[in-house]
Amino acid sequence: MSDSTSDKYGTISIKGGEYIVQNNVWGADTSQTVTVPDINVCRFNVTESNHNQGGVASYPSIFKGSHFGLTTSGWQSITISNLASATFNWTVNSTRPTGIYNVAAEAWFSLSINTSLGHQWLSSGGGELMIWIDSQGMVPAGTQIGTYGSYEVWFAQMDHQYICYFQTGQNSVNINLTEFIHDAMSRGYLDPYWYLHDIEAGFEIWSGGEGLVVESFSAEVSAISPSSTTTTTTTTTKPTSSWNILLLLLSLFALFPLRQRKKKS
Numbered sequence: 001m002s003d004s005t006s007d008k009y010g011t012i013s014i015k016g017g018e019y020i021v022q023n024n025v026w027g028a029d030t031s032q033t034v035t036v037p038d039i040n041v042c043r044f045n046v047t048e049s050n051h052n053q054g055g056v057a058s059y060p061s062i063f064k065g066s067h068f069g070l071t072t073s074g075w076q077s078i079t080i081s082n083l084a085s086a087t088f089n090w091t092v093n094s095t096r097p098t099g100i101y102n103v104a105a106e107a108w109f110s111l112s113i114n115t116s117l118g119h120q121w122l123s124s125g126g127g128e129l130m131i132w133i134d135s136q137g138m139v140p141a142g143t144q145i146g147t148y149g150s151y152e153v154w155f156a157q158m159d160h161q162y163i164c165y166f167q168t169g170q171n172s173v174n175i176n177l178t179e180f181i182h183d184a185m186s187r188g189y190l191d192p193y194w195y196l197h198d199i200e201a202g203f204e205i206w207s208g209g210e211g212l213v214v215e216s217f218s219a220e221v222s223a224i225s226p227s228s229t230t231t232t233t234t235t236t237t238k239p240t241s242s243w244n245i246l247l248l249l250l251s252l253f254a255l256f257p258l259r260q261r262k263k264k265s
Contacts, residue, residue, distance in 0.1 A: 004035040004047065012036045012044075014062065017073035019217070021062045024202075028057035032205075042217040046203065049099070049210040056204045059104075060212075064219040065198020067108070069116030072198075077113050078223050080185070081192040083178055088219040090201045091172040092134075092212070099208020100137035103170075105201040106130040107177060109194040110160075127161035127190050129180060133170035138206065140164035148183050161189045196221070 003012045010023040014036065021044045023034050033048035042062055051057035064072050092103055108115070110126035131151075132140065141164070142156025151165040163184050177199065184190045199219045203212045 001039050002035065002037050003039055004033055006031060006033040006048070010034075011070065012039065014039055014042055019062055019064050020067070020070065020072055021060075022067070022070075023058070023060055025058040027055060028053060030057060032058050032060065034060045042214075044214050046205075046209055046212040049205060049208060049212075051099075051205055051209070052207040054206065056206060058205050059200075059202055060205070061200045061202025062214060062217050063198050063200035064221075065108075065196075065200075066115045067198050067200065071115075075198075077115075077195040077197050078221065079193055079195055080109070080181060080190060082223050083181070083196060084222045084224045086177040086181070086196060086199065086219070086221045087175065088177065088199050088201065088217065089172075089174050090133075090217050091215040093215055094171045095211065095213070096134075096136055097208060097211035099210075100206035101209045101212065102132050102136070102138045102204045103134040103212075104130050104132045104204055105173075105175075105199065107181075107199050108197045109190055110197065111191070111194055113195050115197050122160040125191060125194065127163065127184070127194065128158075129177075129184055129190070130162070130164040131173075131175065131177075131180065132164060132166045132168075133173055134168050135166070138204070140166050145187070148180070153183075153187075155187075155189065163187070163189045 005012055005023050007023060008025045012021040014021060019042050021034060021036055023032055025032050028051050030050045035045045035047045046060050065075050066077055107129045110122050140154035141162055142154050144152050145155045146153045148165055151167045154164040154166055156162040165180055181190060201217050203209060
């Protein structure tokens with residue numbers, strides 16, 4: 001069964017709610033439509049996009065987690081300090097239609113576990129970590145502050161911490177997000193007590209972009225298992241008096257021949 005939405009913030013539930021596709025036209029009033037060919041498969045197309053502006057108009061994407069109060073089934077936000085792994089596999093169509101856009105995944109973090117207040121939940125501290133695997137006519141916000149492997153690292157101070165890992169020319173990735181999280185923490189941009197709220201993947205569109213396709217997406221997040229403490233009790237048995245006597249006799253026997261050899265020398 002297929003589904004589509006042209007609503008500004010329209011969503012489509014995938015795999016019974018395990019994932020959500022969102023139209024997410026948050027920066028413009030121009031029209032856009034996303035289509036899911038099969039609601040049991042993590043795949044969507046941007047089937048209409050009429051944006052034409054000098055900034056981000058929309059972020060059509062698929063996510064697992066809690067995005068501004070909308071939460072996928074079975075999800076529980078988790079603090080970075082309790083995060084064991086956060087992996088995702090993501091493939092996009094290699095065809096690049098005309099327009100200005102990027103191919104970007106992202107994750108949101110904040111001190112509050114409640115994401116329902118929009119950007120207000122970032123006021124107590126929060127961050128946005130992006131991973132761009134391709135771009136057409138765009139660069140990340142802020143300035144480049146270093147590198148991480150084959151990625152450029154960009155940072156901007158907004159109403160939250162924005163950190164972006166930027167590379168071009170990729171159509172698919174298999175990423176352990178925790179590695180990028182730890183790098184961002186080492187630079188002072190993420191806090192271990194902040195919650196990881198979701199993992200998203202799609203396209204930030206300035207203009208054009210009709211025909212962009214996410215071919216597949218999956219994400220798995222796991223927490224550190226509580227360590228179990230095992231107590232070992234050692235019982236010490238005191239030697240009996242008979243055992244003590246035997247040890248004394250053996251010691252005397254060992255010393256006697258030694259003394260005899262010394263006399264002969």
